[in-house]
Amino acid sequence: MTQVRVLAGTRKGAFVLTSDGKREKWSVSGPHFGGWEIYHLKGSPVNPNRIYASQSTGWFGQLIQRSDDGGLSWQPVGNDFSYAGGDPGTHSWYDDTPHPWVFTRIWHLEPSPTDPETVYAGGEDAALYKSVDGGTSWSELTGLRTHPTNHTWPPGGGGLCLHTIILQEPRIYAAISSVGTLRSDDGGETFRMVNHGLVSDGIPDPDAEVGHCVHHVEAHPSRPDTLFMQKHWDVMRSDDGGENWTEISGNLPTDFGFPIAVHPHEPETIYVVPITSDSMHYPPDGQLRVYRSRAGGNEWEPLTTGLPQRDCYVNVLRDAMAVDTLDSAGIYFGTTGGQVYVSADSGDTWDAIVHDLPAVLSVEVQVLP
Amino acid sequence: MTADAPVIEVRVVLPVHLRTLARVGSEVRVKVPGGELTQRRLLDAVEAEFPVLLGTMRDRKTGKRRPLVRFYACEEDLSNEPPDEPLPATVAAAIATGREPFLVVGAMAGG
Numbered sequence: 388m389t390q391v392r393v394l395a396g397t398r399k400g401a402f403v404l405t406s407d408g409k410r411e412k413w414s415v416s417g418p419h420f421g422g423w424e425i426y427h428l429k430g431s432p433v434n435p436n437r438i439y440a441s442q443s444t445g446w447f448g449q450l451i452q453r454s455d456d457g458g459l460s461w462q463p464v465g466n467d468f469s470y471a472g473g474d475p476g477t478h479s480w481y482d483d484t485p486h487p488w489v490f491t492r493i494w495h496l497e498p499s500p501t502d503p504e505t506v507y508a509g510g511e512d513a514a515l516y517k518s519v520d521g522g523t524s525w526s527e528l529t530g531l532r533t534h535p536t537n538h539t540w541p542p543g544g545g546g547l548c549l550h551t552i553i554l555q556e557p558r559i560y561a562a563i564s565s566v567g568t569l570r571s572d573d574g575g576e577t578f579r580m581v582n583h584g585l586v587s588d589g590i591p592d593p594d595a596e597v598g599h600c601v602h603h604v605e606a607h608p609s610r611p612d613t614l615f616m617q618k619h620w621d622v623m624r625s626d627d628g629g630e631n632w633t634e635i636s637g638n639l640p641t642d643f644g645f646p647i648a649v650h651p652h653e654p655e656t657i658y659v660v661p662i663t664s665d666s667m668h669y670p671p672d673g674q675l676r677v678y679r680s681r682a683g684g685n686e687w688e689p690l691t692t693g694l695p696q697r698d699c700y701v702n703v704l705r706d707a708m709a710v711d712t713l714d715s716a717g718i719y720f721g722t723t724g725g726q727v728y729v730s731a732d733s734g735d736t737w738d739a740i741v742h743d744l745p746a747v748l749s750v751e752v753q754v755l756p
Numbered sequence: 757m758t759a760d761a762p763v764i765e766v767r768v769v770l771p772v773h774l775r776t777l778a779r780v781g782s783e784v785r786v787k788v789p790g791g792e793l794t795q796r797r798l799l800d801a802v803e804a805e806f807p808v809l810l811g812t813m814r815d816r817k818t819g820k821r822r823p824l825v826r827f828y829a830c831e832e833d834l835s836n837e838p839p840d841e842p843l844p845a846t847v848a849a850a851i852a853t854g855r856e857p858f859l860v861v862g863a864m865a866g867g
Contacts, residue, residue, distance in 0.1 A: 425856065445823075445824055445865075447771075447822065448812055
């Protein structure tokens with residue numbers, strides 16, 4: 388029988404939510420690593436029982452946990468995320484002064500689509516790491532952090548975080564707040580900026596090559612050159628591998644937000660969760676609404692059935708939205724209020740799987756045969 | 757330090773999250789190679805016995821204490837003592853004889 392497994396990372400631990408293919412009744416397991424921030428968990432596409440988790444606190448630093456039984460048990464693996472090549476130098480701080488590069492945490496883990504032992508990790512301060520031994524050891528792919536503009540890279544509100552990794556080997560996309568999107572065409576050896584068309588009013592040169600606060604980027608597997616981006620402000624798309632971006636915010640009530648998702652079977656159907664503004668991290672009018680475009684952007688419809696439509700002031704963070712691959716596609720998101728919502732009908736109707744988790748940082752979903 | 761100095765067995769109390777990580781109880785005993793008892797040598801012994809704790813108390817690269825980790829013993833705060841200096845004599849004696857444990861503490865901050 389088909390099983391669906393949702394991996395929720397929260398401010399105080401990880402939770403594993405399981406259901407059958409109907410996605411109506413759920414079991415909740417957790418907290419795993421109670422008390423620790425779990426920025427992200429993700430399973431290997433080729434071995435779904437292999438799950439990687441990023442575990443950190445301000446007290447005790449960064450750990451990576453690995454499960455080989457679908458989250459029933461965990462083993463700490465490697466946590467040496469040193470910057471390669473000696474002194475990494477400085478990047479730009481909030482006040483434009485030089486600031487030393489300091490490793491803080493791993494924001495995102497991206498297991499290889501072909502090898503369960505290979506996994507990539509996106510760090511703060513911005514760096515891309517790779518492990519080929521199941522997370523036991525990590526090597527920095529220095530072509531990203533040593534980009535010639537790196538001394539100008541400023542942190543976003545959450546830090547100088549590498550939060551998005553899209554693997555289309557040998558092509559790799561990485562996105563950094565508040566830098567932009569970078570692309571490698573050689574497996575991560577070298578990277579170049581792909582931000583033409585992005586416009587950010589909060590920087591001195593709004594269409595500069597560097598300095599854009601990209602919040603999340605997604606691509607549909609069947610259309611690798613088409614990228615969808617939720618930027619600090621603006622929802623964007625590219626149809627040429629990031630070379631050029633156009634705005635697709637259209638009729639959204641606000642184009643600020645964090646996550647963006649692509650329907651698993653309809654590559655022109657996308658989802659965002661509009662948030663009031665950069666200083667008001669809650670939905671407009673206290674109404675939690677997912678917006679769906681079936682036209683690849685510009686024309687959006689609110690999806691509200693089953694979602695709170697009054698007095699709701701939660702946020703949905705950048706890695707907290709995911710889709711499953713069942714025929715009737717499931718869309719999932721978690722909130723800073725501790726709810727995880729599921730729609731088993733592509734967003735038409737929603738139900739809360741859980742109401743009262745710690746603030747949800749990330750949501751991923753797996754479909755198991 | 758001399759090669760033939762006796763090994764010192766030290767009691768160490770870990771904070772709850774590190775106990776969970778190392779899969780140990782409230783107190784562990786580690787063997788510190790003979791010689792002067794310093795903070796670095798004591799913590800090296802803890803990490804040698806429990807490699808999973810590497811990086812959780814001290815920065816892996818610099819060896820510096822993590823900002824929100826504290827080291828106490830005998831009601832004294834040793835957190836900012838030079839790591840390669842011998843521990844104060846009374847503290848070292850109490851730890852070396854097992855009369856007092858060395859405490860690794862998560863600072864009262866944040867959360």
